Amino acid sequence: MPELPEVETTCRGIEPHILGASVKAVTIRKAQLRWLIPEHLPRELPGLSLLAVDRRSKYILLRFKTGVLIIHLGMSGSLRVLLGAEPVQKHDHFDISFLNGVTLRLTDPRRFGAVLWQNGVQEHKLLVNLGPEPLTDAFDHETFINAAVNRKVAVKQFIMDNKVVVGVGNIYAAEALFAAAIHPQTPVNKISKPKFIKLVAAIKYILGVAIERGGTTLKDFVGGDGKPGYFAQELQVYGRKGQGCNLCQKQLQEIRLGQRSTVFCASCQRLPRGVKVKS
């Protein structure tokens, strides 16, 4: 599924093909995604040239003179560059073709994705309240610790909160907590400063490595083949319930946290002394 690294890779993959190109046509095949694709796009976009390809959190931003096309890949979406005609398939929702012959095609079987339009220079309301980007200096342990003051929420849910930091999904939350040796249920107000520093570094490291892997595997993504599964070998805990911890060989445990499966090593990821949580 598209995590932040895949979204970043998608942006890097599509940009060279479409930056500066003028929109020729927009086709909406299945408007129904998380929200309906705005029906005015086929009138709005043709003739405009693409000024920039940006990413904010897991949103892909295609900037035009009059506004921004916002694309989210949800759980199962992919955005591919087509250099020639390709047969339309079952879950193809949206095409945007350019005068240079390139077409971007959005496919999304589970329809958790979105295509939105924001007029003018104002930021879309979905983007306004987002927290810092994990891979920038805006995400550091000072702001992280400040956000945790007086909060009792479990650290895993905390780092998956878009207002705290964006782009950390279920997989990378589990992996970062393992890397930082923090129990996923630890209330954030019980986490020591050194552990916070470690956790920030772990999030940056894990996402950084994943982007490198994504960059390798998704190379042919742009050519039209969006196979996932490239980071599977790197995973230490996610999806490894019942298997041995790579550090201590003890069996990895699974719990539910905020209706999300959460795998961790009860031996390597201990709660702070004296802290109890309900099991």
Add this chain to the structure above:
DNA sequence: AGTCGCGCCTGGCGGC
């Protein structure tokens, strides 16, 4: 305000 839990949707898989 912080926290919790729902629901969207389909492919894939386990169970019978």
Add this chain to the structure above:
DNA sequence: TGCCGCCAGGCGCGAC
């Protein structure tokens, strides 16, 4: 083998 039921997952939103 076939069919049914369940589950994953991001994330906005409503409820408490």
